Amino acid sequence: MSRRSDSRSASCHLKWREGFLFGACGIGIIAVIFCSGESLLYAQEQSAAVISHEVKEIFERAGKAVVKIHGLDQHSPICGTGFFIDPTGTLYTAYTVGGEADNFTVEFAGQKYPARQLVADIRSGTAMLKIDAATPVLPIGKSEELEVATPVVAVGFPLDLAQTPNFGMIAGFDHKYLGRYFSTTHLRVNLPTQRGEAGAPLLNMKGEVVGILVSSLENNSSCYAVPIEAAEKIRRDFVRFGEARHGWVGINVTEAPQPVEGSRAEMAQIMDGTPAAYSGIKRGDILLSVGRKKVTQPEDVLDASFFITAGDIVPITVMRGNKKLTFEVQADLHPASKNLPVLPDGTQLPAAAAADGNHAIPLKLDSEAQRTP
């Protein structure tokens, strides 16, 4: 009897122990879940606070160099945004703001300054204006360092409202939009924009300018920005020649049926009377690189050639059969360049016509040729 009662009490004790263990485990699990949820929420709040703090800091720092631009075009007064890039009052803006208007005034530090246009370039979609004042400057960054989902900040003047920060991220690097190819790669940014913010600087999280806002996309929920390198190319040209001088070699490129050395860019046409016609490059050659820019598809040609300056010597590497050949070509002025309306026979050619025709404009350069990297 005593043995039976012992075994019964032992089994009862075991059941109590198991129950206690199960209960403790359950409470533990619930506690862990609760704590992890809390810590997750806390972490989210912390990261949001950090982002907010960083954006605020960039806005406060960069905002001093961002200005509102007023102008007058053939239809009405216009308003846009711009930003200073040197301490003598030179500023970048979008072509749609500073390209085809005049009577510019810039609102800076609570005052209005008259501004003049230095250069406007429709290929890059940018313009440079200048006021006569000592100004703060935004540091120039590198858009090449951007990747998809890199956070960015824009500072602009939406409508008639005060200076406003916008926070978003890089959504893509596009060659074309709605079937239209750009002259150079544009940054697609998931960042809300409003009218009046054309020409606003796109800043990385270090506060450096990596692009210039040029247009919005559907519902103003995102926008396109020109990489700052494109604007800097125009500035370099302006410093050297007093105008934008896009280079031109005279080659039409199409897609090759099969890749050769990793490239599908085939020379479809070498235009008569162009630098390419005298260089030795032939139809059917596969384009491998323009300067230092590697070419793998016909689309790459746009980006590679955008940075050619007229008068510079451009090394062009091609594949002909099994041979890799490099030709050094001195670029002429691009037909779409604005200041080239006169053909050798004296015919005045509108820029739009030149852009469409296969004309190269023979160039008399005052300065010596430079090598395009």
Next chain:
Amino acid sequence: MDEFNDNEISKLLRLKRYEQPPPGYFENFLHEFHRRQRDELLRQPLWRICLDRAHEFKFRFPVRSLASYPAAVAAVLVCGAIISLKIYQQPETTQVALQSPPALSTPTSTDAQWTLASPGATRTFRMQPLHRFDASTQTHWATTPPRYVLDSVPVSYEPTFRF
């Protein structure tokens, strides 16, 4: 007909051959059309717009037939005369009372100054225009609201893979 020689005509034709509208022309055509229509209307002087309106009114309503009722015209004239007499014969004291400042108000030379003269705090403003416009620069742009720029398509455009 012989004013142009063949060379000039061929040059002109060459220019025409390459003509093409700028990017975004067709997308913005209707918008531009309406804008220009409005601009054209506003470009006319005010008196001309009024004259046009008056002409339009004249054709819409038979003014001549109305004018044929001399009694009505005379009545209108008499009414007008009576009203104008009443206005000009009002006592001058009323005008003085209207023009004189309130007895307890503070001097108006201070700009945007708070005063405790009346039971409720009132603010007296110096009524002066913020901007002084030059009459010669007053065009119809002055009344046009500014266009805040941000296009829906980038202007950068390359027709083919050419370089």
